[in-house]
Amino acid sequence: MTTQRRIRFGVFFQGVNFGTIWSSDRSASQYDFETFRRVAQTAERGLFSAFFLGEGLRLREHFGRIHDLDIAGRPDAQTQLAALAAVTERIGLVATQNTTYNDPYDLAKRLNSLDLLSQGRAGWNVVTTDNAWTGANFRRGGYLDHADRYRRAREFVAATQRLWDAGAGAVGTQVNVDGDLVSFAAPAPLPPSAQGRPVIFQAGDSDEGREFAASTADVIFSAHPGLEEAIAFAADVRRRLPAHGRGPDDLKLFPGAQFILAETDAEAREKAEWVTHAQVSPQTAVRFLEPIWGRDLSEYDADGPLPDIDPVVDEVDGQRGSAFQGRRALETARQWRESAAAENLSIREFVIRRSSLRTFVGGYSTIADRIVQYVDAHAVDGFNVSPYLVPDGLDDIVDGLIPELQERGVYPTEYAGTTLRANLGLPEIVERGELAA
Ligand SMILES: Cc1cc2nc3c(=O)[nH]c(=O)nc-3n(C[C@H](O)[C@H](O)[C@H](O)COP(=O)(O)O)c2cc1C
CATH class of the missing domain: 3.20.20.30 (Luciferase-like domain)
Structure with missing residues (x-):
């Protein structure tokens, strides 16, 4: 063609x-x-x-x-x-x-x-x-x-x-x-x-x-x-x-x-497993959430569910800028929590899924x-x-x-x-x- x-x-x-x-x-x-x-x-x-x-x-x-x-x-x-x-x-x-x-x-x-x-x-x-x-x-x-x-x-x-x-x-x-x-x-x-x-x-x-x-x-x-x-x-x-x-x-x-x-396709899927897990270590996964939540989440287990607490909304995070704060951070956190829960994804799996988009x-x-x-x-x-x-x-x-x-x-x-x-x-x-x- x-x-x-x-x-x-x-x-x-x-x-x-x-x-x-x-x-x-x-x-x-x-x-x-x-x-x-x-x-x-x-x-x-x-x-x-x-x-x-x-x-x-x-x-x-x-x-x-x-x-x-x-x-x-x-x-x-x-x-x-x-x-x-x-x-x-x-x-x-x-x-x-x-x-x-x-x-x-x-x-x-x-x-x-x-x-x-x-x-x-x-x-x-x-x-x-x-x-x-x-x-x-x-x-x-x-x-x-x-x-x-x-x-x-x-x-x-x-x-x-x-x-x-x-x-x-x-x-x-x-x-x-x-x-x-x-x-x-x-x-x-x-x-x-x-x-x-x-x-x-x-x-x-x-x-x-x-x-x-x-x-x-x-x-x-x-x-x-x-x-x-x-x-x-x-x-x-x-x-x-x-x-x-x-x-x-x-x-x-x-x-x-x-x-x-x-x-x-099968080989590519296998390769993707390696690539995405190498890209998103447990530590990276938790750190990915932190700018949205506006707080230290290092106590959370990357293999467990997303944090059930809401973001701190009145602090400007130094990593991503003010656009990620306030209402948008709250909404984002709630959306992420819901979609991870719907598919029973851990923090790490959720971050891998998002970055794989x-x-x-x-x-x-x-x-x-x-x-x-x-x-x-x-x-x-x-x-x-x-x-x-x-x-x-x-x-x-x-x-x-x-x-x-x-x-x-x-x-x-x-x-x-x-x-x-x-x-x-x-x-x-x-x-x-x-x-x-
Ligand atoms: C695909 C993409 C790539 C970007 N790359 C950079 C970059 O390399 N350096 C930078 O300072 N900002 C970068 N930005 C951020 C923009 O400079 C801008 O600050 C940010 O997107 C907010 O503007 P917006 O509300 O119009 O999106 C990028 C934005 C997008 C969407």
Whole structure:
């Protein structure tokens, strides 16, 4: 079967996570360049569109201690991507950078630099970042609330695009920005790359976040990989596009997902048992609940039921930010307790079940068929894959799944071009300056 639509892959690493099993003796270090060189080159062998790094501005904390159950710390995303640009040729290099604590001129110059040095392969995942916990790093505290973080994000991205577009005219062209939350006067620092300007990704799932993506982003990175939820998400986001003068293909949808694959479904299920139990240790399972409950749950047995006490609602947890507190925490805890009780799941089994929601488990051919369903439904344009092992966790996708997808006509057989924009199937920027106010 052939279809015109294609699925694409990006490889995504969160700042910290338990999705990647760093403790395995098959895992390499998150500090070593060699680790990510191998991942990026494997992804490139599989014609992946992007190598994509999340970013945490501060080590994650948990009840006043560094949260080091998974990993603590990783080299800065843009520095790492600049190094990877030298050992790859086609794959896009996407850095998550927030608009709350960065400065637009500085960030515009750094992204423009990555774009030039990689010959048009840079992308910027725009995030607003949760507040006070990260903000203390900058002595600003939680200085912007949710709505203002998105107001600043809009002004910020518009300002960087004006700098990039001005640079396309002539380096040194003066740009004056005088917004409520972003203002500066500066000469455009650099000329454009081969793709005109970096590709804009967006991650943030609220109504404001989706609206911002609909107005501004080229790619939206979501946490909705299941087929039904992906279809609903796509409908919601695409209905927002016409108001911004954009068509349904102008915004590409890339949910995050994990893949556990093998020759047969049975082998893949067996592998999944190992992977999910290695990802979610008893300690990790209990710690997963703690930010919702807002209290130390270390007395609870991971093999027993979820805590029958309600969350503390008036304390802001340092790990996940205020969005998880208050009514939402109470509701979440009650929902989780009910659904775990309905299926008689222990804490650990429940956390494994929840984290498995984002995972495709099956034989190569089964999963390739499932992905064809996504393509036919136009539910996604691609998946951002988080490998469960590093550096060799992409091997079975590249060697086993991709050939099956290519056979079904839903995966590229070569890179479409040299830039990230081309390899995502995005229209070239014909008229530079199109977004300049
Ligand atoms: C899929 C996804 C990935 C994200 N990745 C990051 C990240 O790497 N760094 C970061 O600071 N925030 C990240 N965020 C958080 C956003 O910056 C934002 O603070 C948060 O989602 C709250 O905004 P919202 O209410 O619009 O979702 C991510 C959010 C989503 C949905």
